[in-house]
Amino acid sequence: MLVHICCSVDSHFFLQKLQRDYPQEKLIGFFYDPNIHPYSEYQLRLLDVKRSCKKLGIELLEGPYDFETWIKTVKGLEDEPEKGKRCEACFDKRFEVSVQKALELGEKKVTTTLLVSPLKSQQQLKKSGDLFFKKYGVSFIAVDYRSNGGTQDQSRVTKEKQLYRQDYCGCIYGLTMQRKQQNRLMDEMFSSVSNQILPASIEERLELYRYRIKLEDKNITYKIIKEKFLNYRQFNFKLISQKSEVIPAYALFYSTLPRKKTQGKIEFLHNNIGYFNREEIKFVTLDFFNQTCNLHYKTLKELLFNPPAYDDELKFRKILTNTNYDLSPIIIIDKIPQTKLTIELDAKVYEDTKEKLMIL
Known part of the structure; x- marks a missing residue:
C-alpha cells in the first residue's frame, strides 16, 4: 500500500495504526507535498518524516517539489478558507501524483496521512480518493483513526516521540489567513539576506532537528522543550x-x-x-x-x-x-x-x- 505522507505528526501515529490493521501489507511512504512553503519548512518536515519512517521500518520515497505547478493548480482559490475549494484542488493534485507513483510501483491501494489531521475534511479526502479510483482503478483506503479518542492518542504519541509539531498546514495562503486572524507576524516568510540564523526561525529549527538526529545516532538522551x-x-x-x-x-x-x-x-x-x-x-x-x-x-x-x-x-x-x-x-x-x-x-x-x- 502506498501511503501519502504530509508530516510526521500525522504520519507516525497513522502508520503505526496501519501496521496494526494491515499486517499483510507492505507500506511504502510517499512524501509529496509541493504545497509546503517556504522550502526550508518543506526540508524540516521531510527531515522529521525520514526519522519517523526509519523508526517504524517503513520505506520512504520523496516526490518532486513542484511548488510552481501547485501555485498554478490553486490559482483563483487563494482566499478560500481551510477545508474549502483550495484544499480540494490541493488534495486532487497530490493524489494524482501519488496514484501515478502507486501505478509505477505496481501498487493497487493508496491512502493518506491527511485523514488523521483534525484540520482536514475526511469527506473531502474520500471524495478525491474515490475520484482517482474511478479514473485509475487504484483503491483509496479511507481509514478513520480520529474517532474514539484517536486525536488525543495521536497527541500523546507526538509528545512521546518528540515529533516536529508545525503550527500551520504548509500552504502559504492558509498561513496568511491564520496569521491575520491571530494578529501575528508571518515570520515564517522572513529569512535574513545575510543568512544569519534568526531565533525561532525555520532555519534555527532545522539546525536543532538535525542535531537531535546526531544525538540519537550516538544514543545520547535529550529533551526538546519550549520557552517564551x-x-x-x-x-x-x-x-x-x-x-x-x-x-x-x-x-x-x-x-x-x-x-x-x-x-x-x-x-x-x-x-x-x-x-x-x-x-x-x-x-x-x-x-x-x-x-x-x-x-x-x-x-x-x-x-x-x-x-x-x-x-x-x-x-x-x-x-x-x-x-x-x-x-x-x-x-x-x-x-x-x-x-x-x-x-x-x-x-x-x-x-x-x-x-x-x-x-x-
Missing part, C-alpha cells in the same frame, strides 16, 4: 548623511525606532560610544566592535553579509548597556560621523515561543 521569549525582526535599515549619501552601517539585534525614522546628530563621545541626541541611539566603530567581541571584520560590507550569531550581538549589547532589556538602536560604522544624520529603521519586537534542546 521576546523575538525581533529587522525589515529595513538605512543611515543617510546630510548630503543624502548612504553611509555603510549595521544595526544590532533589538534595535528599534518608534516612528521608523529620526534625524539628529551625535552629541558626545564617551568610552568609545557616540551618543545621538534622539531616541537613545548609540554609535560604535567597527574597530571597537571587533576588539570587544574578539572578531576580525575588515569592512562593514563583510559584517553586513556575514554577521555574527545573534547571541554574540546580544552579548555586545549587554556590554554597552549593562541590561537585558535595552531596545535602543546600536549602530556600527567605520568612524563616528560629525554630520547631521537621518536614520531609517523598520523593525518589530514581539512575544514568541521557540524550541530548545536539553541533553539529559
Whole structure:
C-alpha cells in the first residue's frame, strides 16, 4: 500500500495504526507535498518524516517539489478558507501524483496521512480518493483513526516521540489567513539576506532537528522543550548623511525606532560610544566592535553579509548597556560621523515561543 505522507505528526501515529490493521501489507511512504512553503519548512518536515519512517521500518520515497505547478493548480482559490475549494484542488493534485507513483510501483491501494489531521475534511479526502479510483482503478483506503479518542492518542504519541509539531498546514495562503486572524507576524516568510540564523526561525529549527538526529545516532538522551521569549525582526535599515549619501552601517539585534525614522546628530563621545541626541541611539566603530567581541571584520560590507550569531550581538549589547532589556538602536560604522544624520529603521519586537534542546 502506498501511503501519502504530509508530516510526521500525522504520519507516525497513522502508520503505526496501519501496521496494526494491515499486517499483510507492505507500506511504502510517499512524501509529496509541493504545497509546503517556504522550502526550508518543506526540508524540516521531510527531515522529521525520514526519522519517523526509519523508526517504524517503513520505506520512504520523496516526490518532486513542484511548488510552481501547485501555485498554478490553486490559482483563483487563494482566499478560500481551510477545508474549502483550495484544499480540494490541493488534495486532487497530490493524489494524482501519488496514484501515478502507486501505478509505477505496481501498487493497487493508496491512502493518506491527511485523514488523521483534525484540520482536514475526511469527506473531502474520500471524495478525491474515490475520484482517482474511478479514473485509475487504484483503491483509496479511507481509514478513520480520529474517532474514539484517536486525536488525543495521536497527541500523546507526538509528545512521546518528540515529533516536529508545525503550527500551520504548509500552504502559504492558509498561513496568511491564520496569521491575520491571530494578529501575528508571518515570520515564517522572513529569512535574513545575510543568512544569519534568526531565533525561532525555520532555519534555527532545522539546525536543532538535525542535531537531535546526531544525538540519537550516538544514543545520547535529550529533551526538546519550549520557552517564551521576546523575538525581533529587522525589515529595513538605512543611515543617510546630510548630503543624502548612504553611509555603510549595521544595526544590532533589538534595535528599534518608534516612528521608523529620526534625524539628529551625535552629541558626545564617551568610552568609545557616540551618543545621538534622539531616541537613545548609540554609535560604535567597527574597530571597537571587533576588539570587544574578539572578531576580525575588515569592512562593514563583510559584517553586513556575514554577521555574527545573534547571541554574540546580544552579548555586545549587554556590554554597552549593562541590561537585558535595552531596545535602543546600536549602530556600527567605520568612524563616528560629525554630520547631521537621518536614520531609517523598520523593525518589530514581539512575544514568541521557540524550541530548545536539553541533553539529559
